[in-house]
Amino acid sequence: MKYWQGSLAVILILVSACTSDANVIPEDTDKKSEETVVREPETKFGINIDPYTLQEGVVEDGWTLSHLLAPFGIDHASIMKADAAGRDSLVGLKYIVAGKPFTAFIPKGDTLGKADFIVYESSITDYFIFDFTDSLSVKRFEKPIxxxxxxxxxxxxxxxxxxxxxxxxxxxxxxxxxxxxxxxxxxxxxxxxxxxxxxxxxxxxxxxxxxxxxxxxxxxxxxxxxxxxxxxxxxxxxxxxxxxxxxxxDETGKEMKRPFLMAPVQFSRISSGFTSRRFHPVQKRYKAHLGTDYAAPTGTPIFSTADGTIIEATRSQFNGIYVKVRHNDVYMTQYLHMSRIEDGIRPGVRVKQGQTIGYVGSTGLATGPHVCYRFWKNGKQVDHRSQKLPKSEPLKEEVLPIYLENIREVKKELDDLSWKRKK
Missing domain, CATH: 3.10.450.350 (Nuclear Transport Factor 2; Chain: A,)
Structure with missing residues (x-):
């Protein structure tokens, strides 16, 4: 009897062990690995946004830095420090501009609404982070381009x-x-x-x-x-x-740049051309118009059409505010009716082709904003648009083969593009 009791005990133990093993669910190693993966925190401007409530807005007209920071619990002393830190030459924030966006990072659960960070976006690429966490700081950052x-x-x-x-x-x-x-x-x-x-x-x-x-x-x-x-x-x-x-x-290796630009302003229109007989809109009589008028909005930059030296930068009754440039012993140009002369432009100053020398206006005998461009050749006023000016020189012989090989593929790319326009 004892024997069977002992045998039964052994059998019960074995059955129990087998039953226990059968109910054990094998460990899902894939699930475990998934559960142990650490989620990367979501960021904005490099700041972890998980612990924050974000409040976004736009700078309004007339705002100063105080208008931007004060509503988010930043005290006057901190605003003054932030202003000074922003104006540091390495940061370069002199003022905020209306229409630019900002974002405040307010800790979740903060009933006072005091921001740890305020980000001001000065452009699509640049932004400034005002950090009020430990020690106040202002830093400038640039988004990847x-x-x-x-x-x-x-x-x-x-x-x-x-x-x-x-x-x-x-x-x-x-x-x-x-x-x-x-x-x-x-x-x-x-x-x-x-x-x-x-x-x-x-x-x-x-x-x-x-x-x-x-x-x-x-x-x-x-x-x-x-x-x-x-x-x-x-x-x-x-x-x-x-x-x-x-x-x-160009495709032969000649430089595009030449002695004179075709015009002293961009994207305007010719309102009056060079002619020996034109009815003057102010004087109401026929007279020669020894220049070309380019109509453009007041303030449009006027360029020197070639390298040269300023010989006149002044004002007269008929010409208004004007600048005259000597380019060499053959050519001179003159730019009339300016609203103002560019800073630093005065007689004796050397200017480069394309350099701004003044701005379009309507001073002197003018009925509207434009620049009258005058062109001298050997002391005589001529129509600059009819002149055959010197062409540029080609690349040097030792450089030309390198250039032609360099442009070969991109020229083929241009030639292979269909002229069909996008609708």
């Missing part, structure tokens, strides 16, 4: 211009402005943008800048072909440090 290579194709239609045509393709005003200025600048010596006609067209390879997927501007134009009056005009950016060469050159 992505650069993407892009192409654009456009065609001038009736009653249109370069800027409008580009904007139809980009839909981005900031990018449109930069791209139009770049194209006009590249061809400023070879294409008269006041003579564009329907059917003129262009292809451009350029760099587009964006932040967080939002385009905001452009980098460099790499290559462009502008077909004007059915004649293709190529330009390629090229830099070779060993030869001290940098700039834009």
């Amino acid at each position: 992505d650069i993407e290579r892009k192409t654009i194709i456009g065609e001038i239609v009736k009653n249109s211009n370069l800027t409008e045509t580009i904007n139809q393709q980009t839909g981005n005003i900031a990018l449109t402005g930069e791209l139009a200025e770049s194209i006009a600048g590249i061809f400023a010596w070879s294409i008269d943008f006041f003579k564009l006609q329907a059917g003129d067209r262009f292809k451009v390879v350029y760099e587009e800048k964006s932040v967080e997927g939002i385009p905001f501007g452009m980098g460099r134009v790499e290559a462009v072909v502008f077909e004007h009056w059915k004649t293709p005009n190529y330009a390629f950016y090229f830099k070779l440090d060993s030869a001290h060469v940098e700039g834009y050159y």
